Amino acid sequence: MAVFSESLYKASPPCKDDLEISFSSKARPIVDRYVPDIKQAVPAPETLYTEAPTVSTDRGCIGYAWFLYRLAQLRENPDLLAIADIWCRRALTEIDKPDAFFTLPSANNVVQIDSCSIMHRAPGAYYVHALVCHARGDLSGLRTCIDKLLVAIQPDSTVIDVTLGRAGNLIAMVNLLAAISTSLLIDSTRLVEATKQEVDFLSHKLSEASSRSRQTNLQSILGSFGLCIDARRAAVSGTSLHALVY
Numbered sequence: 001m002a003v004f005s006e007s008l009y010k011a012s013p014p015c016k017d018d019l020e021i022s023f024s025s026k027a028r029p030i031v032d033r034y035v036p037d038i039k040q041a042v043p044a045p046e047t048l049y050t051e052a053p054t055v056s057t058d059r060g061c062i063g064y065a066w067f068l069y070r071l072a073q074l075r076e077n078p079d080l081l082a083i084a085d086i087w088c089r090r091a092l093t094e095i096d097k098p099d100a101f102f103t104l105p106s107a108n109n110v111v112q113i114d115s116c117s118i119m120h121r122a123p124g125a126y127y128v129h130a131l132v133c134h135a136r137g138d139l140s141g142l143r144t145c146i147d148k149l150l151v152a153i154q155p156d157s158t159v160i161d162v163t164l165g166r167a168g169n170l171i172a173m174v175n176l177l178a179a180i181s182t183s184l185l186i187d188s189t190r191l192v193e194a195t196k197q198e199v200d201f202l203s204h205k206l207s208e209a210s211s212r213s214r215q216t217n218l219q220s221i222l223g224s225f226g227l228c229i230d231a232r233r234a235a236v237s238g239t240s241l242h243a244l245v246y
C-alpha cells in the first residue's frame with residue numbers, strides 16, 4: 001500500500017495538448033464511419049431507420065441530423081450542415097407516421113413519455129431544425145421552427161424528467177435563447193416568456209415534491225438535473241439563467 005501511495009503521489013496527468021491529440025486520433029476514425037459521402041444523394045429515411053422510432057432525437061433521423069450539425073460546427077464544414085438540414089426536413093415529413101416515435105407497450109407503464117419530450121417526441125425535431133436553421137442563417141426557417149416548438153410543448157404537461165418531460169424543454173429553450181441572443185432580426189419575446197413559464201413551473205414542482213416527502217423521487221432528481229444543465233448552459237453563453245430569461 002505504501003508503494004502504491006508513493007507511486008500515486010509521483011504520478012502526473014499527461015499534457016493537455018498531448019491528451020487531446022491522442023483522443024482525437026482515436027475518436028476521429030469512429031466518428032468518420034458515420035459521416036456521409038457529400039457526393040452521393042442523401043438516402044430516404046426508411047433505408048436507414050426501419051423500425052420505430054424513425055424520427056426521434058434519441059434513435060431516429062433527427063438524432064443523426066443533430067450529429068451532423070455538431071460535426072459541421074466542430075469541423076467548420078458547410079456541406080455537413082446542408083446535409084443536416086436535409087435530414088431535418090425529411091424527418092419533419094415523417095413526423096406524423098405511427099412509427100416516428102417510440103410507444104410504450106402499456107399505458108400503465110411506470111415510465112411516462114410526455115408529448116413535450118425533446119428526446120422522444122416531436123418537439124425534438126423542431127428544436128434541432130431550429131439550431132440548424134440558425135447555423136445556416138435561415139431566419140425564416142428559424143422563426144417557423146421556434147413557433148412550432150412552442151406549440152408542440154403543451155402547457156399542461158406534467159412530467160418534469162429531463163429526457164421525458166419539461167426539464168428537457170427548458171434546456172432546448174435556453175439553448176435557442178443563447179443562440180439568438182445577439183440577433184436583432186429575431187423577435188424572442190414569445191420564447192423568453194415561454195422560458196420564464198418553464199422556470200417557474202419546474203421550480204414550483206420541485207419545491208412541492210421536496211416538501212411532500214423526505215425521499216426525493218427519481219423524477220424530481222432528474223428534473224433538478226435539468227435545471228442544473230440549464231443554468232450551466234446559460235453560464236457558458238456568458239450570462240446567468242436568471243439574466244437570460246428575466
